[in-house]
Amino acid sequence: MHTPTDPSMPRPDLKDQENLSIYWDNHLRDAFDEAAPHIYPGMVEASLAHVLMLTRQGILPRGRGELLLKGLLTLWARTESGEQAYVFDGSVEDPYYFLEQQLAAECGIPTSELDVQLARSRNDLDAGVFRMVLRRQLLDQASLVVQAANDAAVQAAANADSLIIGFTHRRPAQPTTIGHVLAGLSEAMLSQAKDMLSIYDELNVSPLGSAAFTGTDLPIDPLMVGELTGFDSSFTSSYEAVAGAEHFMRLAAVQARITATGARFARVLLEWMTFKWVETPTAYTQGSSIMPQKKNPVVLEHMVSMAGVTAADMAATYANIGSAWYEDSNNATTDVQKHLWRAGERVVRFMRMMDGLLLDLRVLQLPDRAEIVASGATTTAVAEALAARGIPWRTAHDVVGSLVRADAPADWTADGVAKAFADAGIDAGLDAAEELVATTLSAGQQPELILARTQDGSPGSEAVRRNAAESRQRADAFGRDVQRRRSQIDSARERLMAAAADAGRGHW
Numbered sequence: 001m002h003t004p005t006d007p008s009m010p011r012p013d014l015k016d017q018e019n020l021s022i023y024w025d026n027h028l029r030d031a032f033d034e035a036a037p038h039i040y041p042g043m044v045e046a047s048l049a050h051v052l053m054l055t056r057q058g059i060l061p062r063g064r065g066e067l068l069l070k071g072l073l074t075l076w077a078r079t080e081s082g083e084q085a086y087v088f089d090g091s092v093e094d095p096y097y098f099l100e101q102q103l104a105a106e107c108g109i110p111t112s113e114l115d116v117q118l119a120r121s122r123n124d125l126d127a128g129v130f131r132m133v134l135r136r137q138l139l140d141q142a143s144l145v146v147q148a149a150n151d152a153a154v155q156a157a158a159n160a161d162s163l164i165i166g167f168t169h170r171r172p173a174q175p176t177t178i179g180h181v182l183a184g185l186s187e188a189m190l191s192q193a194k195d196m197l198s199i200y201d202e203l204n205v206s207p208l209g210s211a212a213f214t215g216t217d218l219p220i221d222p223l224m225v226g227e228l229t230g231f232d233s234s235f236t237s238s239y240e241a242v243a244g245a246e247h248f249m250r251l252a253a254v255q256a257r258i259t260a261t262g263a264r265f266a267r268v269l270l271e272w273m274t275f276k277w278v279e280t281p282t283a284y285t286q287g288s289s290i291m292p293q294k295k296n297p298v299v300l301e302h303m304v305s306m307a308g309v310t311a312a313d314m315a316a317t318y319a320n321i322g323s324a325w326y327e328d329s330n331n332a333t334t335d336v337q338k339h340l341w342r343a344g345e346r347v348v349r350f351m352r353m354m355d356g357l358l359l360d361l362r363v364l365q366l367p368d369r370a371e372i373v374a375s376g377a378t379t380t381a382v383a384e385a386l387a388a389r390g391i392p393w394r395t396a397h398d399v400v401g402s403l404v405r406a407d408a409p410a411d412w413t414a415d416g417v418a419k420a421f422a423d424a425g426i427d428a429g430l431d432a433a434e435e436l437v438a439t440t441l442s443a444g445q446q447p448e449l450i451l452a453r454t455q456d457g458s459p460g461s462e463a464v465r466r467n468a469a470e471s472r473q474r475a476d477a478f479g480r481d482v483q484r485r486r487s488q489i490d491s492a493r494e495r496l497m498a499a500a501a502d503a504g505r506g507h508w
Contacts, residue, residue: 014026017029017090019090020090024090024093028088028093028094029088031094031334032086032088032093032094032095032098033086033088034338035094035095035334035337035338036086036088036095036098037086038133038337038341039095039126039129039130039133039337040079040084040086040095040098040099041076041079041080042128042129042132042133043095043096043099043125043129044072044075044076044079044099045076045132045229045493045496046125046128046129046132046208046225046229047072047099047103047116047125048069048072048073048076048228048496048497048500049208049224049225049228049229049496050116050120050208050225051065051068051069051072051115051116051500052065052069052228052496052499052500052503053220053221053224053225053228054115054118054119054220055069055503055508056221056224056508057219057220057221058219059118059119059218059219059220060115060118062506062508064115065503066503066504066505066506067107067109068103068107068114068115068116069500069501069503069504070107070504071103071106071107072103072116072500073497073500073501073504074106075099075102075103075106076497086098096122096125096126099116100114100116100117103116118218119209119211119216119218119220120208120209120211121211121212121213121242123210123211123212123213123242123328124207124208124209124210124211124212124241124242125208126333126334127207127208127210127241127242127333128206128207128208128229130333130337131203131204131205131206131207131231131247132229132230132489133341134203134247134251134340134344135200135203135204135485135489136486136489137340137341137344137345138196138199138200138203138251138344139200139482139485139486140344140348141196141255141258141344141347141348141351142193142196142197142200142478142482143479143482144347144348144351144352144355145189145192145193145196145258145351146189146190146193146475146478146479146482147355147475147479148189148351148354148355148358149186149189149190149193149471149474149475149478150186150471150472150475150476150479151355151358151359152182152183152185152186152189152358152471153182153183153186153467153468153469153471153472153475154468154472155178155179155182155358155361156178156179156180156181156182156183156186156464156465156467156468156471157179157464157465157468157469158179159177159178159179159182159361159363160177160179160180160451160461160462160464160465160468161177161179161451161461162177162178162179162363162366163175163176163177163366163367163372163447163448163450163451164176164177164178164272164277164366164367164372165367165371165372165375165377166180166181166377166459172375172376172377173377173380174377174378174380174381174450175372175377175378175381175447175448175450175459176450176459177450177451177459177461177464178272178277178278178361178363179459179461179464179465179468180458180459180464181268182358182361182468183464183467183468183471185261185265186468186471186475187467187471188261189258189261190471190474190475190478192254192257192258192261193475193478193482194478195250195254195257196254197478197481197482197485199247199250199251199254200485201232202246202247202250203247203251204230204231204232204233204485205231205232205233205234205235206222206225206226206229206231206233206234206235207234207235207238207241207242208222208225208226208229208231208234209221209222209225209226209234209235209238210222210235210238210239210241210242211238212242212328213238213239213241213242213243213327213328214238214239215238222234222235227492228492228495228496228499229492229493229496230488230489230490230491230492230493232488242328242333243326243327243328243329243332245321245324245332245333245336248317248321248332248333248336248340249317249318249321251340251344252313252314252317252318252336252339252340252343253314255310255313255314255340255343255344255346255347256307256310256311256313256314256343258310258347258350258351259303259306259307259310259311259346259347259350260307260310260311262303262307262350262351262354263303263304263306263307263308265354266300266303266304266354266357267300267304269297269300269357270297270300270301273297275367276364276365277363277364277365277366277367278361278362278363278364279360279362279363279364280295280297281297281357281360281362282295283356283360284297284299284300284353284356284357284360285297285298285299286298299353299357303350303353303354306346306349306350307350309346310343310346310347310350313339313340313342313343313346314339314343316336316339317336317339317340320332320335320336320339321336369445369446369447369448370410372447373408373409373410373444373445373447374408374409374410376404376408376409377447378409378443378444378445378446378447379400379401379404379409379444381443381444381447381449381450382396382400382409382439382440382443382444383396383397383399383400384396384443385439385440385442385443386399386400386436386439386440389435389436389439391426391436395424395426398424399420399421399424399426399440400440402420402423402424403416403417403420403440409444409445410445412440412441412444414437414441417436417437417440417441418433418437421433421436421437
């Protein structure tokens with residue numbers, strides 16, 4: 001039952017444009033404005049391939065095919081030049097019908113005479129175009145991730161001797177180097193790049209030709225359409241082709257991975273700048289409004305925030321897909337696109353800043369030996385040195401622990417160390433006891449010994465340089481893989497446009 005409201009209280013409007021229904025004004029208009037610039041060019045490209053196939057297969061008369069191809073090529077030229085406008089005026093509900101409207105006008109025929117949707121559904125067209133848009137975005141992201149991985153490896157090799165205090169759980173732990181940290185970061189980004197190429201291969205399977213989800217009785221050639229649009233292969237299940245969302249979830253996850261790992265490093269880098277171990281590059285800072293001496297590297301804070309938003313886009317993607325039926329559904333396909341597009345564009349901006357920070361990384365004032373020793377970072381090395389001379393590990397650990405609780409390593413004395421051994425019940429004889437004392441004092445005062453460590457993957461200078469060299473080789477290989485995939489879809493587009501232009505002129 002409708003209850004009248006107080007006539008003196010104004011009612012908020014339920015729409016902004018009077019010529020639109022409430023649904024069209026509050027959702028379809030917004031969805032069109034967001035989606036059309038992304039998917040319309042791909043819809044034109046896919047339609048060129050579709051019409052070319054229909055005509056070659058004899059499903060469309062040549063005259064009709066040539067008319068449609070000429071019109072589609074004109075629409076394509078508009079998208080390439082930036083002249084195409086995307087205006088939601090209420091005459092059509094979405095980019096799908098907008099394309100038909102634009103094509104009919106260009107061909108000089110009513111939309112009722114169009115054949116562009118013969119043997120095709122909005123379902124497989126959307127599914128195909130979404131993949132076409134996302135694969136290019138993914139390659140843009142992957143290029144930057146690979147480049148940053150390479151640049152991190154270059155800096156790792158250059159800073160293999162840059163000794164710092166390594167932290168665990170936000171407490172000084174052991175000596176390491178800037179190079180060791182950056183070599184690890186490079187490996188993390190290469191892991192992301194490997195995953196991205198795998199996701200690309202899953203994305204680059206054409207759903208075009210699966211129609212609504214059951215295919216068609218007409219003798220179409222989905223393999224031809226897939227080849228013309230640069231796909232590696234075509235669907236094996238027409239149902240999964242339009243209902244599937246695995247590639248969406250995998251893409252959302254790797255986008256969140258990239259920014260999450262980068263945000264973790266951003267926090268470490270912020271600390272290094274605060275310690276003045278590395279310079280705070282002015283180009284990445286903002287000044288204080290009242291403290292003229294400050295350079296605030298707020299870019300690092302923004303990067304952490306960007307990671308949070310990307311994680312939210314991933315969560316929204318999974319929530320939408322998880323709430324949908326396993327069938328063609330806007331929840332699992334159309335409605336997740338905005339999260340993937342936004343996250344993809346954000347990843348590009350994020351990785352540009354990440355790579356810029358890596359390129360501008362400059363050592364300023366590394367901690368000296370006394371500072372590293374005073375932090376307690378050398379105590380594990382002392383315990384290991386004692387264990388190497390026959391002291392049981394737990395005993396050595398307990399001895400060093402008692403020494404650290406009494407004094408900082410720089411203040412240890414021969415008498416104090418000897419007493420700690422005696423208290424632990426260690427009776428090694430005079431000469432051996434003197435050697436253990438000397439070992440304890442020496443190992444605790446020489447954090448630079450870690451630079452000579454030979455274990456692969458360790459902070460040892462040569463180990464870091466080997467690691468960095470291997471990472472650069474991997475980055476180079478991944479970079480070539482990315483470029484090969486980009487060249488493949490670029491070449492396919494060029495071949496499609498040339499074939500469509502020839503056919504439009506009657507040269508079949």
